[in-house]
Amino acid sequence: MVITITAFDRSPDGGKGLARDTRVRWALEETGQPYDVRLVSFRALKEPAHLALHPFGQIPTYEDGDLTLFETGSIVFHIAGRHAGLLPQDANARARAITWMFAAVNTVEPPILEFVTAKFFERDKPWYEARLPFTAINVRSRMQQLSTRLGDADWLDGAFSAGDLMMVSVLLRMRSSGILDEYANLAAYVARGEARPAYKRAFAAQLAINTRQS
Amino acid sequence: MVITITAFDRSPDGGKGLARDTRVRWALEETGQPYDVRLVSFRALKEPAHLALHPFGQIPTYEDGDLTLFETGSIVFHIAGRHAGLLPQDANARARAITWMFAAVNTVEPPILEFVTAKFFERDKPWYEARLPFTAINVRSRMQQLSTRLGDADWLDGAFSAGDLMMVSVLLRMRSSGILDEYANLAAYVARGEARPAYKRAFAAQLAINTRQS
Numbered sequence: 001m002v003i004t005i006t007a008f009d010r011s012p013d014g015g016k017g018l019a020r021d022t023r024v025r026w027a028l029e030e031t032g033q034p035y036d037v038r039l040v041s042f043r044a045l046k047e048p049a050h051l052a053l054h055p056f057g058q059i060p061t062y063e064d065g066d067l068t069l070f071e072t073g074s075i076v077f078h079i080a081g082r083h084a085g086l087l088p089q090d091a092n093a094r095a096r097a098i099t100w101m102f103a104a105v106n107t108v109e110p111p112i113l114e115f116v117t118a119k120f121f122e123r124d125k126p127w128y129e130a131r132l133p134f135t136a137i138n139v140r141s142r143m144q145q146l147s148t149r150l151g152d153a154d155w156l157d158g159a160f161s162a163g164d165l166m167m168v169s170v171l172l173r174m175r176s177s178g179i180l181d182e183y184a185n186l187a188a189y190v191a192r193g194e195a196r197p198a199y200k201r202a203f204a205a206q207l208a209i210n211t212r213q214s
Numbered sequence: 215m216v217i218t219i220t221a222f223d224r225s226p227d228g229g230k231g232l233a234r235d236t237r238v239r240w241a242l243e244e245t246g247q248p249y250d251v252r253l254v255s256f257r258a259l260k261e262p263a264h265l266a267l268h269p270f271g272q273i274p275t276y277e278d279g280d281l282t283l284f285e286t287g288s289i290v291f292h293i294a295g296r297h298a299g300l301l302p303q304d305a306n307a308r309a310r311a312i313t314w315m316f317a318a319v320n321t322v323e324p325p326i327l328e329f330v331t332a333k334f335f336e337r338d339k340p341w342y343e344a345r346l347p348f349t350a351i352n353v354r355s356r357m358q359q360l361s362t363r364l365g366d367a368d369w370l371d372g373a374f375s376a377g378d379l380m381m382v383s384v385l386l387r388m389r390s391s392g393i394l395d396e397y398a399n400l401a402a403y404v405a406r407g408e409a410r411p412a413y414k415r416a417f418a419a420q421l422a423i424n425t426r427q428s
Contacts (some may be wrong), residue, residue, distance in 0.1 A: 036360070055363035056321050056356065067306045073316035078309050092281045095292050102287035106319040107270050114328055127341030134339070142270065149269035 002036055003028065003061045005075075006053070007206065009039035015210030016176075017203045018074040020061040023201035027076045027162065031083035039209065073105045076162055084109045086162040093158060098161025100156045108146060109170045111138035116173050124196075139179060143171075147183040156190060168193030216250055217242065218277045219289075221269070221420065223253035226334075229424030231417045234286040235274040237383045239416035241290045241376065245297035253423065287319045290376055300376040307372060314370045314377025322360060324386045325352035330387050353393060357385075361397040362397075368406060382407030 080086035294300035
């Protein structure tokens with residue numbers, strides 16, 4: 001029984017690797033798990049068949065035998081818990097790595113998503129130009145705190161973990177704005193993530209879908 | 215060695231239970247774990263001693279012997295993993311409960327936080343009145359999807375779990391706006407959470423701090 005995940009048939013980012021299936025692909029590649037992908041159109045996301053898998057009508061989902069999961073953080077955690085390579089064996093180190101997973105999605109990603117989605121969904125609103133710098137303040141505040149904690153370490157807590165996988169993925173969203181590059185150690189941290197062979201395979205796989213001839 | 219958590223010495227909500235230490239208190243009460251609380255002032259949050267525990271300068275933190283954790287979701291998960299009462303034994307049911315923990319903090323809470331923090335931090339901005347209804351659209355979209363999935367069930371997936379603890383806590387933020395009450399089954403779900411003896415003890419403990427004579 002092979003794992004099946006879902007991904008956009010056409011990602012809104014055109015293959016920059018920012019759609020969340022890339023995070024799951026990366027975790028599967030780090031742990032050496034083969035997987036199939038089922039592509040879903042934007043229209044099909046909100047249809048009953050997909051909503052049965054994912055109540056919020058998003059990608060990715062994860063199916064393995066009689067287990068169906070949604071929510072990227074949960075899927076990455078499930079993969080990391082079943083296969084070596086993404087979480088330390090030591091109980092305390094493992095708890096700290098999981099802490100960084102939650103910090104990525106609940107502390108660092110929310111202001112970043114607010115900034116990024118404003119650029120996407122509020123560009124035509126009368127408040128857009130005035131409000132965007134205000135939004136960026138919250139992003140920079142979090143990134144400065146993260147930069148201070150990371151210091152000159154390679155990864156957030158010892159060896160590369162699922163916490164780094166999630167944090168690098170979240171920070172990648174800020175590259176095109178130029179804000180990531182304001183924090184040299186965070187930019188280098190993201191580059192270390194992207195240089196991992198497992199990331200490269202995950203990125204190439206999603207790019208191939210988004211650049212194929214239809 | 216007793217668990218020590220941190221909480222605001224004066225919560226911005228004045229004791230409504232919305233500060234995130236309530237979530238951790240609730241998890242500790244559900245699992246019957248005694249704990250100490252160290253109160254932290256707003257000023258001390260950003261000082262080196264606290265930043266060493268929590269790189270983003272927030273509460274709560276969790277200390278147990280030589281383990282220090284931050285990030286509410288991670289702390290609740292750690293408690294749930296060590297003590298019975300918050301996660302099912304069956305591996306698939308456990309993975310689904312963890313999915314709801316991540317869904318609470320990464321899918322449902324971000325639009326809610328955007329709405330709530332706008333009311334708090336953007337009330338004096340020229341765009342405030344025009345933008346708030348726009349923000350509420352995203353909140354209602356997520357709450358409608360969650361309402362559809364919950365249906366007439368008591369909890370999100372079988373017995374009460376850490377996923378429900380987190381989701382109820384996130385939804386509580388929307389009560390004062392009146393938006394929670396637009397979804398009768400979600401309002402009843404939150405009320406079921408609040409009716410649990412463990413929640414009542416957690417709520418009373420944080421209220422006592424916020425209403426004490428200083």
